[in-house]
């Protein structure tokens with residue numbers, strides 16, 4: 001389906017992404033795990049949320065502003081953390097943080113971002129909510145939390161549903177991995193998206209800036225892949241673990 005400009009909806013953006021991105025990356029974003037039932041349910045749940053319509057009122061000034069975790073927000077929206085965004089768009093997290101700041105909303109920065117949290121902070125004055133998982137390497141986790149504090153992040157997001165990852169059929173078929181499985185199909189996929197190649201050549205931040213160089217032995221994308229495959233998450237994510245993270249966050253105030 002061809003996109004007609006100007007872009008006016010999320011659906012338009014989806015179509016543009018489908019055109020511009022190699023299939024491997026498009027599928028990574030636009031798919032869920034196993035039967036994808038949770039993905040579908042998420043969308044359906046949002047469809048059920050309606051705005052309450054009020055008529056017969058003075059509508060010269062219409063404000064959506066509110067407070068979220070003590071922070072003023074121009075509308076009740078936060079950008080959710082998305083790892084790997086830097087493979088889709090150069091220095092994506094910096095661009096997204098700047099967009100959030102100019103829209104007056106907070107930005108959720110994934111621990112799996114390409115740009116490090118220090119780089120995002122240096123490039124934008126966004127209210128950053130930094131996302132972590134419960135890593136087995138507690139020293140790394142503690143340092144991450146300290147780094148988030150030093151970068152003046154406004155909140156910490158603890159992701160609870162990623163410690164055991166569901167199988168993502170598309171990613172398996174497309175050879176997604178670190179590094180990716182290079183096949184003739186993958187090469188053809190990338191080669192047929194020259195605009196993406198040219199755009200990505202501008203990226204200043206590649207890899208995973210919050211992890212590479214911060215975990216012992218993780219120095220490049222290959223060792224990052226080994227680290228990820230080694231199950232770096234602590235599967236015993238109970239309330240006690242939550243307390244440890246909360247204490248580390250409060251202690252670094």
Ligand SMILES: Cc1cc2nc3c(=O)[nH]c(=O)nc-3n(C[C@H](O)[C@H](O)[C@H](O)COP(=O)(O)O)c2cc1C
Nearest residue numbers: 028029042043080081082083084110111112131159
């Ligand atoms: C491509 C992609 C990458 C994501 N990466 C992360 C991540 O690194 N950390 C995280 O906590 N959640 C991650 N998520 C989950 C989102 O933050 C969000 O919780 C999820 O997409 C549900 O919200 P939605 O229905 O608005 O998409 C990711 C989601 C997508 C689609």
